[in-house]
Amino acid sequence: MEENTTIAENTQPSVTNYSLNFHGKGGEYFSIVIVNWLLTVITIGLYYPWAKARQLQYLYGATELEGDRFTFHGTGKEMFKGFIKAILIFAIIYGGFFALAAAEMPIWAVVYLYAGLIALIPLAIHGSYRYRMSRTSWRGIRFGYRGQKTELILNMAKWLFLTLITFGIYGAWMEMNMRKYVLENVRMGNARFLYKGEGLDYFLLNIIGYFLSIITLGIYIPWWLNKLFAYYVDNLVLYKDDKPMRMKSTATGGGFWGLFIVNLFILIFTLGLGYAFVVTRTMNYLVQHIELEGEIDLSELQQTEDAYTDATGEDLSDMLDIDFVF
Secondary structure (H helix, E strand, C coil): CHHHHHHHHHCCCCCEEECEEECCCHHHHHHHHHHHHHHHHHCCCCCHHHHHHHHHHHHHHCEEECCEEEEECCCHHHHHHHHHHHHHHHHHHHHHHHHHHHCCCHHHHHHHHHHHHHHHHHHHHHHHHHHHHHCEEECCEEEEECCCHHHHHHHHHHHHHHHHHCCCCCHHHHHHHHHHHHHCCEEECCEEEEECCCHHHHHHHHHHHHHHHHHCCCCCHHHHHHHHHHHHHHCEEEEECCEEEEEEECCCHHHHHHHHHHHHHHHHHCCCCCHHHHHHHHHHHHHHCEEEEECCCHHHCCCCCCCCCCCHHHHHHHHHCCCCCC
């Protein structure tokens, strides 16, 4: 009997606690940000793609998993090409809007404008994920995104329609469906992600957060943000050969409150110049409060993804102010 028990214990999968750290420093990031701001102003915005590439390279390079840093391989040149394409796309949309307005067809002009901008959303999301993931690596293993553009467009059309006819109520389900579709198409070499968030849970979480924030005159907002952060993190799992790496948030509402208050004072008393310190403080807090645990042997990850250098979607996302989820 004791021998059987020993065999059963030996066959139990070994659980590993993975280390995740952020080493970014406010002063270092500030030197990058201030130069970026100056060059962007001097070049009337043309330097922006290089500025973004430098910032992403620093932030990714400051993030460490199991003793090794992430790398962002995107370049200003790649992003500049995408930047030009994105400007041309917006020029076509707004050009059509002004042409219809000049032809005294204001209703059609507005319809054309909004239809064009809405149509860009899935294209921007698909393009930005395909670019950003393929230009990110860890230990030389490239990330990737396998979503299909047509599939995402059709899904987005359906989700938007349901959101409109339910007067916005379906928005929670739309966001969870979008997050699920995008994240489950992300690969880390030969490992894949699974997202378990559900629309109803997310809807109730936001309804409760909204009303408690009103009742407490906004005091509850950090606790609401903490619950949202935990919901995003706790429902994301990395799988390789059916072995998981589970993620868990250890952040607290009080921690979010302290982070918010200090960040606010930094921005106010530095007249915005402390932005770099706010970013690194926030990144450090969030990364330090994500626990990773599972059975994956990260040394067995293999390269499976291809490089992709078209940054048009990345720049469209910026212009549409679409946050990058992952």
